[in-house]
Amino acid sequence: MPRIIMKSGVCKNTESEIFRTTRIKCKKNQGSRIASLIYKRSNSVKSNDAILIFHLRKYILNGIDLVNFGYPVESTYYPGCAIIVSKEQHRPHSRVNNQNNNNYEKNSQKRSLNVNAGSGSTSSSVVNSDIDQESSSDSDKFLGSIQSSSSSLSHWLGDSCENLRSSPITWNNIDQTQTVDHYCVRCFKNFLINRETNVYITKDKCIYHWGKLRNYHNSSDSKWNCCDGDENSSGCTEGNMHVWTGITQGFNGPFDGYLRTKPSRVISWDDNYGVYALDCEMCFTKNGLEVVKVSVVDIKKNIVYDTLVKPDSEIIDYNTRFSGITESMLKNTKKTLKDVQKDLLSFISAETILIGHGLENDLKALKILHSMVIDTCVVFPHFLGYPFRSSLKTIAKKVLKKQIQLSKHDSIEDAKIVVDLLLARVEHDKTISLHITFNRFQ
Incomplete structure (x- = not known):
């Protein structure tokens, strides 16, 4: 029978004691190996995340x-407030916009609105309306096609003027200093709202195409994929009111909140x-x-x-x-x-x-x-x-x-x-x- 001399001087001569001591050592070694593997794996995951x-x-x-x-971005002159710079972008539909721009140029020579407000700028147009639609729907939240003018009535389109004149609201009972016109991102027409309260003054129906304008072979074959209508056809969907994005072209702000x-x-x-x-x-x-x-x-x-x-x-x-x-x-x-x-x-x-x-x-x-x-x-x-x-x-x-x-x-x-x-x-x-x-x- 083997004899084991312990450091305390006590003799242990039982075989079961030997096996028990060996088993404990093996478990400790196995546990340390498992712990080291887990540590290495966690380090590899962390290193992968770091990479x-x-x-x-x-x-x-x-x-x-x-x-x-x-x-x-935060304003330098107004800490805690945000400013947003919206640069001029093209309107999504080329020939429709060209017609609107031509109407605006003709009507601007006939009408002269005496409003002392900031000036806006007309939008540029491109030839390929299929590309326009794709670019304007980058996140399909209509924020990529902002074309609201930052001024009030000086860039009012001729059609919108006629709609406003024919509506119960007349030019005489509108406080022009408290109004601002915005660009509808669906039907591409302008409409009036109150500058302070954002209450709608123009309450016309919004007739628009919800789909995209596609060029199949050439520009003359452009069709709306929502109703298969021609490029210059009237809208296939009716909304109760015009809509805008809340951001106008140019400098916006400072905004709190x-x-x-x-x-x-x-x-x-x-x-x-x-x-x-x-x-x-x-x-x-x-x-x-x-x-x-x-x-x-x-x-x-x-x-x-x-x-x-x-x-x-x-x-x-x-x-x-x-x-x-x-x-x-x-x-x-x-x-x-x-x-x-x-x-x-x-x-x-x-x-x-x-x-x-x-x-x-x-x-x-x-x-x-x-x-x-x-x-x-x-x-x-x-x-x-x-x-x-x-x-x-x-x-x-x-x-x-x-x-x-x-x-x-x-x-x-x-x-x-x-x-x-x-x-x-x-x-x-x-x-x-x-x-x-x-x-x-x-």
């Missing part, structure tokens, strides 16, 4: 790009403060576009946040065809924009990377100031350059070979597609970089 963050940072927009692309994301209280060793894809659905109110649904997914495409929002202003059009939101869905909704801002800022810090398609539209609607943004409109630019933009549906079809937005828009689906597009771009650029490096050392 991904490193590659994503080169797509982040700088301060000048944020201003040029119409993102809300905006919140800036705050710096993180915890320092991340791998510089990973989170990457989230954000997408919103919006409706038309008397103050322009307002958010009605917010969806956020992480880089793994897990749903982080998804909620309906009750607009602060009176809703004019739910935009159900594109947003998928109906009146019944918002009937019992109690969450307001301030609640959503509080929820989002609880997990989005100033160092968090936000990605989206036409993300400036979402940040405007959410009234959030954030500078760490990646926009797939910039990552996948239109072949004609800015201000032309490819729609998310077009990019997903070309890059990912996926069909999206077949019936209506889903904010969660759009956010996940944005993640897939960005990851595909990162992998593509990594492959190109490795190929260039390999050829350099040949």
Whole structure:
């Protein structure tokens, strides 16, 4: 029988004691090996996240790009308030707009409105209306086709003047200093609202085409895909009132009610403060576009946040065809924009990377100031350059070979597609970089 001398001097001569001691040592070694494997795997995951963050940072927009692309930025002269610079963009339909511009030039010679207000500018036109439609529907929230004039009555179209003269409202009972004209983003006509209260003065019906103008062979064969009507045909859909986006051409602001994301209280060793894809659905109110649904997914495409929002202003059009939101869905909704801002800022810090398609539209609607943004409109630019933009549906079809937005828009689906597009771009650029490096050392 073997004898074991312990350090305490006590002799142990039982065989069971030997096996028990050996078994404990083996379990400790096995546990340490498992722990080391888990630690290595967690480190590899963290290192992969750090590498991904490193590659994503080169797509982040700088301060000048944020201003040029119409993102809300904090005002230097009014701290805590936001300003938005909306540059002149083309109107979506070329020949229709050319006719409107010609009517305006003819009627402007006949009419002279004595209104001391700022001056607007007419929009430019392009030949290919198919490209126009695609570029103006970058996020299908109608924010890409803003052409509201920043002045009042001096750029009033002839047709709109006739409609106003024939309506019960007359020029004599309108306080022209308190009125401003806006550009309807659906029927491309101008209408009047009160400058202070945003109450509609012009209450005409909005007759428009909800579809896109497509060129099949040449410009003379352009058809509306909603009703197969000719380019100059009257609209196939009727709205109760005209709508606008809430932003006019040129300088806008300063606006209050905006919140800036705050710096993180915890320092991340791998510089990973989170990457989230954000997408919103919006409706038309008397103050322009307002958010009605917010969806956020992480880089793994897990749903982080998804909620309906009750607009602060009176809703004019739910935009159900594109947003998928109906009146019944918002009937019992109690969450307001301030609640959503509080929820989002609880997990989005100033160092968090936000990605989206036409993300400036979402940040405007959410009234959030954030500078760490990646926009797939910039990552996948239109072949004609800015201000032309490819729609998310077009990019997903070309890059990912996926069909999206077949019936209506889903904010969660759009956010996940944005993640897939960005990851595909990162992998593509990594492959190109490795190929260039390999050829350099040949």
